[in-house]
Amino acid sequence: MTLDWQTHLNDTRATRHWLHQHPELTWQEAGTARFVRAQLDALGIAWRPCAEHGCVATLAPHAAGRHIALRSDMDALPIVEATGLDFASKQAGVMHACGHDGHMAALLGAAKWLKAHESALPGPVSLLFQPAEEGGHGARAMIEDGALEGIDEIYGWHNWPALPLGTAVCPTGAVMSGNGTFHITLKGHGGHASQPESTSDALLAASALILNLQQIVSRRLPPQVAAVVSVTSMDARNALTVIGDKVLLEGSIRFADPAFQRPINDAIDTIAHGTAQSYGVTAEVEIRPRYNPTLNHAQPAAIYRDALRAELGADSDQVDLRLPLMASEDFSYYLNQIPGAFALVGMAQTNAKNDQAWYSAPCHSPQYQFNDRVLDSVMRVFCRLAGVPVV
Numbered sequence: 001m002t003l004d005w006q007t008h009l010n011d012t013r014a015t016r017h018w019l020h021q022h023p024e025l026t027w028q029e030a031g032t033a034r035f036v037r038a039q040l041d042a043l044g045i046a047w048r049p050c051a052e053h054g055c056v057a058t059l060a061p062h063a064a065g066r067h068i069a070l071r072s073d074m075d076a077l078p079i080v081e082a083t084g085l086d087f088a089s090k091q092a093g094v095m096h097a098c099g100h101d102g103h104m105a106a107l108l109g110a111a112k113w114l115k116a117h118e119s120a121l122p123g124p125v126s127l128l129f130q131p132a133e134e135g136g137h138g139a140r141a142m143i144e145d146g147a148l149e150g151i152d153e154i155y156g157w158h159n160w161p162a163l164p165l166g167t168a169v170c171p172t173g174a175v176m177s178g179n180g181t182f183h184i185t186l187k188g189h190g191g192h193a194s195q196p197e198s199t200s201d202a203l204l205a206a207s208a209l210i211l212n213l214q215q216i217v218s219r220r221l222p223p224q225v226a227a228v229v230s231v232t233s234m235d236a237r238n239a240l241t242v243i244g245d246k247v248l249l250e251g252s253i254r255f256a257d258p259a260f261q262r263p264i265n266d267a268i269d270t271i272a273h274g275t276a277q278s279y280g281v282t283a284e285v286e287i288r289p290r291y292n293p294t295l296n297h298a299q300p301a302a303i304y305r306d307a308l309r310a311e312l313g314a315d316s317d318q319v320d321l322r323l324p325l326m327a328s329e330d331f332s333y334y335l336n337q338i339p340g341a342f343a344l345v346g347m348a349q350t351n352a353k354n355d356q357a358w359y360s361a362p363c364h365s366p367q368y369q370f371n372d373r374v375l376d377s378v379m380r381v382f383c384r385l386a387g388v389p390v391v
Contacts, residue, residue, distance in 0.1 A: 202246055
């Protein structure tokens with residue numbers, strides 16, 4: 001198979017735009033799966049279904065070298081798109097606001113080059129198209145369905161609008177944080193707003209608890225520890241003349257070092273019950289773990305950095321970005337099982353005429369836009385990782 005790279009790049013952009021127009025939510029990626037599998041069929045790449053809507057495709061299965069995997073996520077978010085793009089989402093209230101359409105397009109684009117050079121691959125290459133990254137533990141389901149069987153190393157990436165186009169980071173160790181959520185129900189005795197002394201005011205207790213919880217990071221943990229405890233929701237609605245008897249507080253936990261997950265969880269539980277008692281109410285605490293920190297292995301991270309520098313430039317990792325990010329990724333499941341690494345690749349551009357920033361709206365924003373110029377470099381990096389650089 002001969003392949004003109006520029007024509008192929010244009011086709012890959014068109015693929016990305018189609019995927020952007022047809023987003024599907026976590027564990028609902030049936031149409032996306034059909035599209036991806038049809039693309040693999042057209043390339044003559046064997047695949048098998050995995051974790052319902054995911055799939056694992058393999059090239060050069062009998063090659064003698066190390067077996068690597070390249071991963072893309074697939075799901076979109078429940079967000080109303082506000083980009084004004086002519087290829088905006090056609091699915092009301094659903095948007096590829098995290099760039100998973102770009103991740104899939106890049107992996108499919110790399111797959112076409114790898115298929116055209118399959119005989120030159122030094123080892124097997126598996127392509128993992130994974131559903132349900134956005135809180136659905138899709139990576140765990142892929143592993144349970146055998147996605148990592150026989151694989152020696154795994155590589156993944158995420159576009160990052162806070163980084164300039166042409167830059168990337170792939171540290172050894174923590175690149176993204178672990179996370180969890182907490183759900184605290186405070187119960188008291190309600191009554192008339194004119195007689196607060198006759199009540200046990202759960203709303204007052206909740207107000208104090210919010211302040212107390214926000215002091216865990218500043219007063220319960222060493223200052224060197226990267227962690228976040230954020231109260232993000234309070235449900236206490238009542239009539240204007242009623243002191244209610246129940247309040248629900250919910251929020252997010254982030255931690256870069258797994259050793260501090262338990263101390264943070266324990267502090268939330270202790271502070272919730274202690275604050276509730278001091279205000280004459282009770283507390284019910286539920287903490288739900290989500291993803292572990294994404295911890296890159298040393299040797300794969302070094303290999304990945306070399307590939308990124310080869311395609312983006314020797315100084316491409318000289319960026320101002322504090323790591324680890326407090327955002328989370330279920331790629332951590334893979335790295336808990338086998339060696340591998342995860343990179344963040346920049347997208348932002350500046351218009352020289354007016355200094356207006358392009359492609360800098362953050363992930364999960366209604367204004368988020370994926371920069372198609374990233375596709376070229378990421379496909380090249382993937383092909384280099386696989387052992388057949390684009391020339």
